[in-house]
Amino acid sequence: MVTGKGGTGKTTVAAALALALAEEGKRTLLVEVEGRQGIAQLFETEALPYEERKIAVGPGGGEVYALAVDAEKALLDYLQMFYKLGGAGRALKRLGAIDFATTIAPGVRDVLLTGKVCEAVRRRTRAGGFVYDAVVMDAPPTGRITRFLGVNDQVAGLARVGPIHNQAQAVMRVLKSSETAVHLVTLLEEMPVQETVDGVAELRATGLPVGGVFVNMTRPAVLDRAAVRAAEESRTEIAKALSRAGLGGARRGGRAEQLIGPLLRQTHEHAERLALEGELRSEIAGLELPAYELELLAEGADLPGVYLLAGELREQLREQGVAR
Amino acid sequence: MTARTAEAGSAQAQSRTQAHGQAPGLGTLPVLDVDALIDDPGTRIVVCCGAGGVGKTTTAAALGVRAAERGRKVVVLTIDPARRLAQSMGLTELDNTPRRVEGVDGAPGGELHAMMLDMKRTFDEIVEAHTDPERARAILENPFYQSLSAGFAGTQEYMAMEKLGQLRAGDEWDLIIVDTPPSRSALDFLDAPKRLGSFLDGRFIRLLTAPAKAGGRAGMRFMNLGVSGLSVFTGLLNKLLGTGLLRDMQTFVAAMDTMFGGFRTRADATYRLLQAPGTAFLVVAAPERDALREAAYFVERLAADRMPLAGLVLNRMHGSEAAHLSAERALAAAENLEEEGIVDLPEDSPSSPATAERLAAGMLRLHAERMHVLARERRTRDRFAALHPEVPVAEVAALPGDVHDLEGLRAIGGRLAEQPGVEPA
Numbered sequence: 001m002v003t004g005k006g007g008t009g010k011t012t013v014a015a016a017l018a019l020a021l022a023e024e025g026k027r028t029l030l031v032e033v034e035g036r037q038g039i040a041q042l043f044e045t046e047a048l049p050y051e052e053r054k055i056a057v058g059p060g061g062g063e064v065y066a067l068a069v070d071a072e073k074a075l076l077d078y079l080q081m082f083y084k085l086g087g088a089g090r091a092l093k094r095l096g097a098i099d100f101a102t103t104i105a106p107g108v109r110d111v112l113l114t115g116k117v118c119e120a121v122r123r124r125t126r127a128g129g130f131v132y133d134a135v136v137m138d139a140p141p142t143g144r145i146t147r148f149l150g151v152n153d154q155v156a157g158l159a160r161v162g163p164i165h166n167q168a169q170a171v172m173r174v175l176k177s178s179e180t181a182v183h184l185v186t187l188l189e190e191m192p193v194q195e196t197v198d199g200v201a202e203l204r205a206t207g208l209p210v211g212g213v214f215v216n217m218t219r220p221a222v223l224d225r226a227a228v229r230a231a232e233e234s235r236t237e238i239a240k241a242l243s244r245a246g247l248g249g250a251r252r253g254g255r256a257e258q259l260i261g262p263l264l265r266q267t268h269e270h271a272e273r274l275a276l277e278g279e280l281r282s283e284i285a286g287l288e289l290p291a292y293e294l295e296l297l298a299e300g301a302d303l304p305g306v307y308l309l310a311g312e313l314r315e316q317l318r319e320q321g322v323a324r
Numbered sequence: 325m326t327a328r329t330a331e332a333g334s335a336q337a338q339s340r341t342q343a344h345g346q347a348p349g350l351g352t353l354p355v356l357d358v359d360a361l362i363d364d365p366g367t368r369i370v371v372c373c374g375a376g377g378v379g380k381t382t383t384a385a386a387l388g389v390r391a392a393e394r395g396r397k398v399v400v401l402t403i404d405p406a407r408r409l410a411q412s413m414g415l416t417e418l419d420n421t422p423r424r425v426e427g428v429d430g431a432p433g434g435e436l437h438a439m440m441l442d443m444k445r446t447f448d449e450i451v452e453a454h455t456d457p458e459r460a461r462a463i464l465e466n467p468f469y470q471s472l473s474a475g476f477a478g479t480q481e482y483m484a485m486e487k488l489g490q491l492r493a494g495d496e497w498d499l500i501i502v503d504t505p506p507s508r509s510a511l512d513f514l515d516a517p518k519r520l521g522s523f524l525d526g527r528f529i530r531l532l533t534a535p536a537k538a539g540g541r542a543g544m545r546f547m548n549l550g551v552s553g554l555s556v557f558t559g560l561l562n563k564l565l566g567t568g569l570l571r572d573m574q575t576f577v578a579a580m581d582t583m584f585g586g587f588r589t590r591a592d593a594t595y596r597l598l599q600a601p602g603t604a605f606l607v608v609a610a611p612e613r614d615a616l617r618e619a620a621y622f623v624e625r626l627a628a629d630r631m632p633l634a635g636l637v638l639n640r641m642h643g644s645e646a647a648h649l650s651a652e653r654a655l656a657a658a659e660n661l662e663e664e665g666i667v668d669l670p671e672d673s674p675s676s677p678a679t680a681e682r683l684a685a686g687m688l689r690l691h692a693e694r695m696h697v698l699a700r701e702r703r704t705r706d707r708f709a710a711l712h713p714e715v716p717v718a719e720v721a722a723l724p725g726d727v728h729d730l731e732g733l734r735a736i737g738g739r740l741a742e743q744p745g746v747e748p749a
Contacts, residue, residue, distance in 0.1 A: 107471060157467075190726040223690065241661055244660075245688075266687070272724050272725070276725055
């Protein structure tokens, strides 16, 4: 499960993770549940139907499949699977029962979405092995994740007997088992880190297994506060250096000298951000979770970028002993 | 926090100077005049919408502070804001009544109030206001109701609309600023009334209520199901849901029956209110591909629903006072300096001794990075503008850190209002 505050690059990280885990001879499934078609956009394919299809080959040589879960179709599927209700499903739809169940009835939607993912996790081949070696879900954002994953507990409490009760409990067993890990994506910014810390506390309180923290879009440190102080004290020398590098005259009013002010202000902003990032990094370290860092993609999160991140992740996962 | 404030001030001065030197390409685009919008007594509701993580709540709060300090009586309705931002407006907990925000300059006669939506409380209040006490208690104690109101998908959107309707109906405010919920799909709050309507019009709800009502038979005839059809249906539901849940649902629906009409009427009224001339939608985005793609979707969706769009707020735009120095030249110069001065020092290590060459090279590298960011942001913005040349845009320069006090919100408000080509009012 990959969650994170909006804007932190959840979908990109989930995709990179699915690619990274697709080692030679393995197969992973990348799932989205919010109907945004984020996977299709990222992989530059047409909109994904409610059907598992191969979308990529991982850098390790394995296959990546993708699925956009649709609550309504999942419900009809489910009715068909358990009750052989082909025609009756359509009748229920005409009555508005399917709409009711998937949009208004509390929790049913989330039960169906998590249920479908658990089904994919447990599905086996004829030979008896798992169909997917890993299932990666681009999950709802941190603010909703605990409620989303915990919905089956709620529903099992509401529907105290019957198949829904049983189904909800079965899903909850998978979600709370050591087979599941909820990863949190964050940026080195205050609000996303705060949400990550809160999210981890909530997940832990609910008994959901927390995986790692993925620090996304990191940028290299160039000059720190001490360097800024040093630079402020040696404006003349720096102006001369700029001039030697061909950027104009170093004298007062010269082009190189005029650059000093603007460049220093930008450097100051950079150094302040570094200091803040340092504090945020130690806050993340305080969570005592495996942490992964992914560099900012200069060209934004496009397909080559995702492969780049997958490569970075593969190395880091190996170092942490998560993958071979 | 003082340091941050001082920084925000200097950065603002900086953005002012940038405004003159920059804006190639944007000059031809319509510019969003935020002050004209919030000063207009005809503007009664401003709805901020956009993808998650683009600064929607901050924008709503900053607009609130600015409008209040320009003399209007404002209430900001926020939904699940970041805790520290809430604290900046003096909100410490979920609280369904607007609270006066202290520290706002009241000299021009304005006031700022703020409230954080409490979904469950709002739902409970509706129930209490529209039924007799006995029935209200039955509903509030129903387990099905308790789960529904505690915030499953959709409830937040209904309740945000409901609260907006209430605030507007009270006519106590000059201006209501709404920060929309971080929805699963972008405009859920627009769909909420329609979905509620189609559900209430649907036969399913009557089917659910039928067995609980004495006159169930009439309902059955209406649905052409016949007695056996109905019992098959409820039997199926029972099998699916478990007996207890179906009973809870039926009791709930029966108890709510008298209220549904009211829900519907109010939801429809709020929807029409959003289309009315006093409402202005602001789409908030950051200059990133995904956020602007979402913004484009909002713009199209608002047009399809005939909702009045005031413009696009583009947060976190970067600028540079040295924009005339290109990334390529800066990098080439940095390389020259590195070769010249620091061959024996490890590269890019902030702790190594500072020489003028090394410092200058670092500063140039940072500048090159800044220019790359700037170019990417402009490209992204221009792509949006090419698709939607009619949408007025206000750009807000990036702040070095998060905003969590009134001073920070004021600075953002200032940046929002100060756009190239807009005369200060």
